[in-house]
Amino acid sequence: MPIWKLDTGKKPTGGEVKIHRKKRKYDKGSLPFLTKIGEERRKIERRRGGTKKVRALSVEFANVFDPKTKKTKKVKILGVLENPANPELVRREVITKGAIIKTEIGKAKVTSRPSQHGVVNALLLSKD
Numbered sequence: 001m002p003i004w005k006l007d008t009g010k011k012p013t014g015g016e017v018k019i020h021r022k023k024r025k026y027d028k029g030s031l032p033f034l035t036k037i038g039e040e041r042r043k044i045e046r047r048r049g050g051t052k053k054v055r056a057l058s059v060e061f062a063n064v065f066d067p068k069t070k071k072t073k074k075v076k077i078l079g080v081l082e083n084p085a086n087p088e089l090v091r092r093e094v095i096t097k098g099a100i101i102k103t104e105i106g107k108a109k110v111t112s113r114p115s116q117h118g119v120v121n122a123l124l125l126s127k128d
Contacts, residue, residue: 003029034094035059035114037077042118054118062101062120064108077120078102095120 006027009019026048033043038058045053065072083089083099095101099110101122108122 003031005029033057033115034089034092035096035120037079037093037095053116055116056114056118056120059095059114059120062103062108062110062122064103064105064122064124066105066124073105075103075105078104081107100125 004023004027006023007017007019009017011017030045033055035056036058038060040060041057043055043057045055047053060076061074062077063072064075077095079102080090080093080095081100081102083094083096085096085098089096089099095110095114097110097113101108101110101120103122105124106127107125109125110120110122112119112121114120
């Protein structure tokens with residue numbers, strides 16, 4: 001079932017609002033992709049204007065930037081430690097922007113949006 005980014009036709013008080021037009025294709029949205037830890041799986045979607053959006057379904061590696069050495073390394077993700085957006089996502093091992101992940105070289109904070117960009121970029125917080 002498609003998701004629509006339209007007015008619901010209801011006021012905050014519960015009264016009705018007359019809908020001024022029908023649905024249009026450009027009003028269509030999409031369901032969220034919850035990026036998990038596992039073997040690399042991506043989905044390429046065609047978006048409006050013919051552009052492509054790469055969505056990560058599951059990832060195994062992250063590009064971790066170390067601010068001390070100014071180098072970026074591709075390392076294996078071991079788990080999700082915390083997520084300020086929603087604690088439930090930690091138990092489900094879902095990676096979102098702002099999540100703290102455990103990697104082979106230490107803790108890192110995710111700076112990219114895996115479900116929108118298709119990759120996990122992170123900033124190293126502490127080495128183990």
